[in-house]
Amino acid sequence: MAEQMRVASISREQTLATNKLIRNTYTLLSITLLFSAAMAAFAMTANIPPLNIFIVLGGYFGLLFLTNALRNSIWGLAGVFALTGFMGFTLGPILNLYIQALANGSQLVMMALGGTGVIFLGLSGYALSTRKDFSFMRGFLFAGILVAFIAALAAYFFSMPGLALAVSAMFMLLMCGLILYQTSEMVNGGETNYIMATITLYVAIYNLFTSLLHLLMAFFGED
Known part of the structure; x- marks a missing residue:
């Protein structure tokens, strides 16, 4: 009986910890998405030109490394807002280019935004409700993201639009898998840090949105 009570107590504590992790993650994620959107709107209003790709990559990986290093301290939150704010700021000029270049650019941006929301909520809801373990996807996602990233650089530097579209489609699939994987890790105890989960x-939502937007612009954009 004592052993059963101890096991039940441990299980209850684990459930409470998981619920707290999920609550903190989605709260912080919601706030950072709003902050990122505000920074994108600021960049669009100020007509900031597109940033150099080396500045974008350097800022992203630098802030990502910093946030990871500070993930167990209160300064980790500052890293989260610095990273998401920076990514939102870099997105603003891209949105301006699409909106100004295409007659239906604004509509396609809203379609991409709505589609991203539906996909994220659907995949997260599935992983949370089924509690299925998607940890087996870890190696595939790591390899796939690395390959897609290298292919994206090749498409950019060698001006290969066909490869760029393929990369966008690849990133969409990979980010869907990453959402399932990360949500599963929170539910099943593989991830215990809400800063890194956020x-x-x-990153999954950002890449999902930009990839979906690229595909919509390519196939449904009106000059």
């Missing part, structure tokens, strides 16, 4: 989900 960053992973934010």
